[in-house]
Amino acid sequence: MITDLLRLTQWLSPAFPLSGYAYSHGLEAAMAEGRVRDAETCRAWTETVLRRGTGALDAWAIRRVLAGDDPEEVADVIRARAGCAERWTETRDMGAAFEAAATAMGEPERGTHPLPVALALRARGMEAETVAALYLQSLAAQIVSAATRFLPLGQTEAQAVLRDLHPVIAEIAALDALEPPVGGALLAELDAMAHETLQPRIFRT
Structure with a gap:
């Protein structure tokens, strides 16, 4: 239903009060070191997170909960796979x-x-691939938005980065595995760890 899609896009909008603007997912450490410095390196770092890091794990979690798996067990996997305190x-x-x-807003409590x-x-009740894809788009937008506040990366360039990530997002959202993805985005996780002691800093993570 169109109302379901509208609710989903509202929840994942930057205007929804999640304080997503305060988190860089560890990107700030990579930018401070100079490894992420422009549109291309920002796209590559974000793609790695989507394919092998949090993006792939979160898309799996969304699909499993929508398929009826125990949300507490899925949450335990996410907690166990968080590479450091800031990621969790x-x-x-x-x-x-x-x-x-x-x-x-009047929704029933879910814990x-x-x-x-x-x-x-x-x-629940919405199409899993759509939910996963729009979530991944939101995650990518959060990361790229952090880059625009640290780098000389304009809004148009940032939007081009997001557009270039659409095929990646679609590919990951289409995966429907029973087990969580293996491997990880090691360098991005190390960036998240390094961020815990980074000073000065703009972002919480």
């Missing part, structure tokens, strides 16, 4: 903010979960 803090706090905002699990619990 980011998904936990954004999930709590999502739940608080949705409940305040506090990591963001992808919280989203999937509210999106």
Whole structure:
């Protein structure tokens, strides 16, 4: 239904009060080191996170919860796979903010979960690939938006980066695996760890 799609896009809008603007997913550390410095390196870093890091894991989590798996067990996998304290803090706090905002709008309470699990619990009945794709688009936009506040990366260039990631997002959203993805985005996880002691800093993560 079109109303389901409207609800989903509202939840994933930058205007929804998740404080997503405060998180860089560890990108700030990579930018501070100079490894991410322009549109191309930003696209490559973000694609790695989508394909082998948080993006792939969160898309799996969304699909499993929508398929009826126990959300607590899925949340445990996300917690166990968080590479450092900041990574877990980011998904936990954004999930709590999502739940608080949705409940305040009159939605039934669902409990506090990591963001992808919280989203999937509210999106039950919606088409899984669509939910995963729009979530991944939101994650990519959050990362690229962080880059625009640190780098000489204009809004038009940033939008071109997001457009170039559409095929990647579509590919990952279409995956329907029973088991969580193997491997990981090692360098991005190391960036997230390095960010925990980075000073000065703009972002929480």
